[in-house]
Amino acid sequence: MRIGPHALPNAVFVAPMAGVTDRPFRQLCRRFGAGYAVAEMVAARPDLRGTAKSRLRGRHEGEPGPFAVQIVGADAAAMAESAAWNVARGAQVIDINMGCPARKVCSQWSGSALMQNEALALRIIEAVVAACAPQGVPVTLKMRTGWSAAQRNAVSLARAAEGAGVQMITVHGRTREQGYAGEAEYETIAAVKAAVRVPVVANGDIDSPEKAAAVLAATRADAVMLGRAAWRAPWLLRQVAHYLATGRQLAAPLTLEVRSALLDHLHAHYALYGEAAGARSARKHLQRMLGGLPGGDAFVQSLMPEASALRQWQAVADFLMLLAERHERLPGEAPIRSQVA
Template sequence: MRREVTIGTLRLKSNLLLAPMAGVTDLPFRLLCEEQGIGLACTEMVSAKAILYGNRNTEELLRRAPGEEPLAVQLFGSEPELMGEIAAQLEERFSLIDVNMGCPVPKIVRNGEGSALMQEPARAYEILRMMVRRCRKPVTVKFRAGFDAAHRNAAEFARMAENAGVSAITVHGRTREQFYHGKADWNILREVKQAVHIPVFGNGDVFCPEDAKRMLEETGVDGIALARGVKGNPWLIGRTLHYLDTGELLPEPTLPEKLSVIRRHIALMVEYKGEHTAALEMRKHLSWYTVGMPNSSILRDRVNHAASTEELYALCSLLEGASQEDKRGRAPSMD
């Protein structure tokens, strides 16, 4: 089931992508996902206007590690000339340029950006066409099933994007109206795949290896863009690739294996973002990592009050010790 996918001139080692997620797919997390075998990682989405005006926080979003390859950057904006100009500026730093036409966040939509562009296919075409003209690297686009239930125009939007010259498409099976609620409609993914001749990646409701295989079989998409399923669970990538290759479902990682990844994540955060930022930003990651673990609610409360990475490391050791007590038949303690 795993197969190589070529996007323009770029050949990927696997057909699993890491979808851009604000506050999640930063440099440290991407490195963890690349170690698991992701075919293509992507930055968090970046505003073209913020780059134009030299916003001080934007360069951090664009930061990459030496040898981090392949890597996509995702831009959002609504002005064709500006999007073309910024794409041309960035293409030497990245493997491809992705365009966000699916973000449902109100402030993005109010500006006519993100999923608002699904209501303006003519403007969307001009943006994509301008970017394709200005770039030698592949340009791709991510969008949704439609803006709302009455306007599910993903197949038509996909044909427009292909006509504009994009090299691949990613489709989220929910409308903007749904945000992340309800169930993703995979029928939309199949419709899009049948509508175009370029690679199509499906997105939405893939939380385990079996979901990935079912999406590939039911929709015919070329690959999968993993998103919320990898939050606190980067090993979903490696387990999914193994399952697609062999049909063997590997067990969930053990607690020691999870703690090893968590500790590495903390270390990468410190290396690339510094102690203070690492301590603050790891709180949400620890909350995701510890879902379902013994005493996880108590641990998450402590994580949210941790002021240093030293405290986070100590909590990992505490969790490890509590697990060992449980194995010896003693009542686990988080004291």
Template sequence: MPSIGRHTLRNNLFVAPMAGVTDRPFRQLCKRLGAGYAVSEMVASNAQLWNSEKTLRRANHTGEVEPIAVQIAGADPAMMAEAARFNVDRGAQIIDINMGCPAKKVCNVAAGSALLQNEPLVQRIVEAVVGAVGTGPDAVPVTLKIRTGWHPDHRNALSIAHIAEQAGISMLTVHGRTRADLYHGAAEYETIAAVKQSVSIPVVANGDITTPAKAKFVLEQTGADALMIGRAAQGRPWLFREIEHFLLHGELLPAPRIDEIRQVMNHHLEDHYAFYGEFTGVRTARKHIGWYTRGLSGAQGFRHRMNTLDSTREQLAAVNAFFDEQEQFSDRLIYSDVAAGDTEGGPDNLDRLAA
């Protein structure tokens, strides 16, 4: 079984940290449907934001399946170290450092993948965070997520990997694109493979893992210890059990039935509403509903109507009415090639995504 520090994981399939997506309800759902590990949305290292409603919600791990992993983002070593201690005090059992997010609002403050341009600063940050929580008898493992570099002409993932290993990072996740690539083009699995061969710490492959067959291919091509899946799981949280089954047995599970999709979504929405409350819950649920219904007959018109509803009661009723209509067409949900491709491509959600 894979492990991070003293924490043993169910399997080597991880949920990527995605701002605005991987909240506690979504992480719990993915773990219930086969994910072995999930990392929270990123928490800013700026202490002035820690008592904000958003940060307090992101630091809420009540009832969450362990281990609890929190991602922190920032560019000041001392502030990042303090952010790590702050989150450990509030229940984090693993700290993940974000050096992979390509969003402008993160890179513009020299955080996320912008840090890859400054290797001395990378070293100071990882050493500060590991020193704050990752040493001694009560050490908390510190992990790091990066891209292959800042630009195709400046790929330095190997150098960053060596810095991370020497600083005491427990696990390294590599998204197979540079910051300049955003989410365009194909992931560079050869770079991830080179990183894996160059360090002794566990390496996780991330990027374009959309199907069970692709998951097997990426593991074989990279030699990675685990896979991290982000956008492909939006509206498809059962992807983790499909991949797990395929890797164990070499066969594909049947596509989920319409009635099961309805049950999964209802459970998710009710947990989501309880977590966010009425006003925020109905608004933040819209993206999830859009992802669940992608590829279904009449989904576009339904999403337009659904986005006009302002109460959780109306929203939930509309969703179930839509699924009543779907059951007239088929008892199974089959995603089109276009819909499946949409889960990993395009910059639509770039300022929200960290995976």
């Protein structure tokens, strides 16, 4: 699997998720076997590019390459300028967001709203490719199957994007109208794969090794991309990669290994955001990753008022040590209220 000049170790990717896929989380996913991880989207508008939040999103020190930045916007010139700005600061891949279904993004005619205007979408793609070409930086595209069930135009947009120089296309198997509701469909992804020669990545509802294999078989895609499932259980990435490579299930990770990885992740998280802000923003990660473990939901709820990064870290260390004393390998997860929410 390659993206332009970049060879990737496997075909199991982590989706860009706003507020989630920062540098510490991407490093955690790489530690558990992800072949590729895309940074959370950054706005192309110059007045938003220099904010503290945007600067943090652009941090990639110590991260294995290729470092991919996803940009979002509705103006071709601004998107091209943003691409060049990020490349100058170390981006090795630029990903164009035409898949975000959020109302505040689509109301600006950005994200998946661009699928309603293929002419504008193509102008943006052409401008971004032209901005990245002098540095040899590949441009990729992430999109949905279409705006609505009546407007599934992923195939035509994929063909146009390939013709404009995009080097990889990721398709989430839902329309913008669906948001994250219902079930993903893979027929459109298969049609995109059949229509283009560049690598195609299948995204949507991939939450187990068996599902990843089934989606690849159904779509003939070149790779799979996990989003919410990888946030809940980053160690799933290793299990998916192993199953795709060997056809055999990998045992659950050792609980002490998960403990070490999550504690290191918290350290990196606090270092990036500062202890006070880091303790607050770490809560959503702890809720996702620990909530489904035995006793995890009650533990996380009890930890929510904790404002000290040191006490939060120690509480997680103690909880996972007690879990390791009872379970050598990480026990199976159960669906819980916080994960559904």
